Amino acid sequence: MKIKRVICPIISLAVLLSVFSIRSHADEYQHETIKYDSIGYSVNNGEPIRGVDISSVISLEKSGVIFRNENGDQQDIFKTLAENGVNYIRVRVWNNPYDKNGKSYGGGNCDKYVAAEIGKRAAKYNMKLLVDLQYSDFWADPEKQTVPRDWAGFPLEWKKTSIYNYTADTLRFIKNGGANIGMVQIGNETNGFFCGEKDMNNICSMFSSGCKAVRDFDKSVLIAVHFANPSTGYYDYYAETLNKCWVDYDVFATSYYPYWHGSTDNLTQVLKRVADKYNKYIMVAETAYPYTDDDGDNFGNAVSKASKNAEMRYDVSVQGQEKCISDVFKAVAAVGEKGIGAFYWEPAWIGIKGKSYNESYEIWNKYGSGWATDYAASYDSSAKSAGGSSYDNQALFDFDGKPLESLKVFKYIYPEKKIELPTEPKSDSAIKFDINGDSQVDIFDAVVLKKALKSGKYQDKYDLNKDGKVNSGDLSAMKKYILASADNANDFSEVKRTNSKK
């Protein structure tokens, strides 16, 4: 059933946001309308950020997870998210999440290749990308900020140079893959330590290297720093220290998990102090809430009704989950013009239904779709053995991959521009540069050709320059084509036009 949207009437200037409860469904399911009044065009073309982090999605798809639309039909999850109002995708990036034998640590195998693929698929549906650079080979959070294996043992100055070069290289690669990078996060939940350093001055100087690389990459890209838990009482200290050290950033971002991180009133107050005093944008980079106590993947969940040390502020239900998300968006909007939106964390991290524990275990190890593989222990001592998702009960998709009603929450956060979703391109074997057959010509075609040249396994169609041979000349032809059409490499009709000239 389609739900009618209600747009807020004119709002008093004294009121920073307006909230109306609307009755929409015959079953009394309610969506709240939330309005952000004064976001500048430079942030997200004037729209609040309605984001999700789906970093594990490529691994999940490879594992056999099927995502569906509202009717239960299989559909590209990026399309489903865009149809439900999501306009920003966040992706974590680890330096090298593989052991010395090339075995992945899991957690989505989130290296720059995975990030580029996610960025490209997001761009297809007009969604921007937040690149969450963690400067670690695996999970970085308040518990651990392990230096990348290749950087271990080097002095601070060496690490600063490496951070600059790594940041520049990674962003170039992701952009060349077709992503529309809107924001870059320098570090993830860097509460008091980062990239193996604990001294805040050292941390700031490393942040600055990353920030400089982003500014040099593209001045229109927003730079975010990110901390976890606004109820710690440390946010004023972090913001003050960043200011004293002249760290050049735009967005002060926080993780806010309502069952661990205090009230939304406190969230607003803490972020508003930073926004007002230091003139920074603020946002929630991660939030989540359970809709069920069930487990869908044979791996225990982080939070349930019975959890100790968790303050369950809402019903554990689809409606309770949506209420939580709405409250987070309201809390950010209440900061005023510097509040720019929020990201929901891993709303699609589900398992494959009907698998036994042993079958699931094999899948986690093979595709990296669980939080860790057996190989992660060599880098992360907390990863004793492979495991799945401890957040599948907090997803916005049910265990069959069908969107929950709560996913629609993003449709009610305004203002919203009408975005034309692209129609699915038709396949056409005459498109010679589209080697991997995904109806786009981009860096991924070049990767396929390069691998084919290396292995010697190729077909006649790889003779792109029509000289009767398949060799590096064809790779050059492709690179030339991609560079020449950088702005419209994703435009199928452009590919046809160019080919018809030859």
Ligand code: CA
């Ligand atoms: Ca689970």
